[in-house]
Amino acid sequence: MSGLTVTLQFSGGAELLFDKVKKREVELPALEKFLPQINKTDWSLRELLVWIKDNLLRERPELFLQGDSVRPGILVLINDSDWELYGELDYKIHNGDTIMFISTLHGG
Amino acid sequence: MPVLCRTGCGKKAVLKRPKTGDALCKECFYHAFEAEIHYTITKGRLFNNGDSVAIAASGGKDSTVLAHVMKTLNQRYKYGLNLMLLSIDEGITGYRDDSLETVKQNRDDYEMPLKILSYKDLYGWTMDEIVAQIGRKNNCTFCGVFRRQALDRGAAMLNVKCIATGHNADDIAETVLMNVLRGDIARLKRCTSISTGSEGTIPRVKPLKYTYEKEIVMYAHYKKLVYFSTECVFAPNAYRGHARALLKDMEKIRPSCIMDIIYSGETMAVKEDITLPTQRICIRCKFVSSQEVCKACVLLEGLNKGLPRLGIGKSSKAKKMLEEYNAKQGHTTIKETMQYLDNNYTNIGNIENCLSNDKLCKSRVCKVSKNNTQLINISGKCNNGHCSGQCKNNQFSKDKENKSNTKINILLEQYELSETSNNVTVGPSHANILNATDLDNLYPDQDEDSCSGTCGKMGSMQIGF
Incomplete structure (x- = not known):
């Protein structure tokens, strides 16, 4: 299976960990090539987080990730909907999806 | 396969509510979100x-959503409120200067008047300057103490009935947890109240008390509200950071824990034999305090005397510092030192004397009093009877006149009293703890010795309201 193109968005302060870039379009490689050891062909959010960590996360990964998921307090929206409605880490990514990460961890 | 809105409206759900677990569409979410805040306001009788x-208003997510919702509800349910925005400029380059731009945007968007008060105008110091003196370790103490008083002053100037703050459910649960972790019974008792402030203070109300942070952020996102989200450039508050992380971890597993912690805080009873500090009026600035001299005055005194750590930590420490200071100045007794400091203070409100006092004039205080009539107005206002009557300070200044104590004696008590100010009737170890926290407990409300906003939040990254 060939790669996927997805749009990633970071806001609420999460962008500070990603060169202050709030929106970017990325092309994901074939999953077999990126993570051959897991024997999967379909990208899910779980693998996307690994890819983000390896390719985009510039500093202090612990402020974005915790275990194999995002740090509690960071909201994830899949095509503008709460990821909690879509299986969270198990959500299977589709070509053209928009995944948004909003940090709630800053004060108000 | 899209999930449908639980209300059966037929639309696609966009979020799962943490409080109830319900999947709701945008419109039904807005309705539930706003209705709950309306319920909180009416049930708590927050406004008349x-x-x-x-x-x-800090420009952050909570105050931005609060301003938006207050405007919406005020119109929808005809509260008949006259709403305005009040911001404090702590003077933190790269943080507050940017967030104030967001507040100005709020002012234009919501058509509300905006008042900005700065630490520089009120106290003669910006946070940048304070941090240059004190370093990054205890700066949140200054910021928190000064902000609390600055809000009171701003509210008095605006002549408002109360101040609405953007504290959300997560913030309150975090504060309950923090107060338990610190054994701070006085604050634990009051931190969950929806409306705080007794006679002499302008009440603070928290319309978002039962509103989850997640929902506030989602509401702001879907409504496309512009808010400011950068962490404060100054010190992390590691302890609070850990408490926050713990709470977020638990919330992930069981979202209702936030409401449960608040409920626990609300219903917890404090043993009757624990006497809590009573509130009175600071003899210096006339604002509410639990000691003769409020923490803001003690901190400011320390800054202006080049003893920036005065007022941080135990009262015994402050006493020791004053002794050292007095040795340096060639004064032989604490009494003399206090007299010296007190004379100095008197000059703050007295422009004529300002220049005649050699060492004092080198401090910022003099510059401030010369340049800044605002400060003088504040302290002079109530005594002069110029205040609108809204300001409750009037009655207290009378109280003060009735006391025959001189300021020096009161200050002496303040600093030498630490061994006798034991107002606790529990075991000795407890007595010590409470005594040690005396100086930290000068304010009736939220926990002011740590940043209530951004600080201490992101990881151990960590001002707001």
């Missing part, structure tokens, strides 16, 4: 028709 209300 015709009240003027200041919304403490």
Whole structure:
């Protein structure tokens, strides 16, 4: 299976960990090539987080990730909907999806 | 396969509510979100028709959503409130200067008048300057103490009935947890109240008390509200950071824990034999305090005397510092030192004397009093009877006149009293703890010795309201 193109968005302060870039379009490689050891062909959010960590996360990964998921307090929206409605880490990514990460961890 | 809105409206759900677990569509979410805040406001009788209300605005998510919702509800349910925005400029380059731009945007968007008060105008010091003196370790103490008083002053100037703050459910649960972790019974008792402030203070109300942070952020996102989200450039508050992380971890597993912690805080009873500090009026600035001299005055005194750590930590420490200071100045007794400091203070409100006092004039205080009539107005206002009557300070200044104590004696008590100010009737170890926290407990409300906003939040990254 060939790669996927997805749009990633970071806001609420999460962008500070990603060169202050709030929106970017990325092309994901074939999953077999990126993570051959897991024997999967379909990208899910779980693998996307690994890819983000390896390719985009510039500093202090612990402020974005915790275990194999995002740090509690960071909201994830899949095509503008709460990821909690879509299986969270198990959500299977589709070509053209928009995944948004909003940090709630800053004060108000 | 899209999930449908639980209300059966037929639309696609966009979020799962943490409080109830319900999947709702945008419109039903807005409705539930706003209705709950309306319920909180009416049940808690936070406002009366015709009240003027200041919304403490930092430009962050909570105060931005609060301003938006307050405006919406005020129109929808005809509260008849006169809403305005009140912001404090702590003077933190790269943080508050940017967030104030967001507040100005709020002012234009919501058509509310905006008042900005700065630490520089009120106290003669910006946070940048304070941090240059004190370093990054205890700066949140200064910021928190000064902000609390600055909000009171701002509210008095605006002549409002109360101040609405953007504290959300997560913030309150975090504060309950923090107060338990610190054994701070006085604050634990009051931190969950929806409306705080007794006679002499302008009440603070928290319309978002039962509103989850997640929902506030989602609401702001879907409504496309512009808010400011950068962490404060100054010190992390590691302890609070850990408490926050713990709470977020638990919330992930069981979202209702936030409401449960608040409920626990609300229903917890404090043993009757624990006497809590009583509130009175600071003899210096006339604002509410639990000691003769409020923490803001002690901190400011320390800054202006080049003893920036005065007022941080135990009262015994402050006493020791004053002794050292007095040795340096060639004064032989604490009494003399206090007299010296006190004379110095008197000059703050007295422009004529300002220049005649050699060492004092080198401090910022003099510059301030010369340049800044605002400060003088504040302290002079109530005594001079110029205040509108809204300001409750009037009655207290009378109280003060009735006391025959001189300021020096009171200050002496303040600093030498630490061994006798034991107002606790529990075991000795407890007595010590409470005594040690005396100086930290000068304010009636939220926990001011740590940043209530951004600080201490992101990881151990960590001002707001």
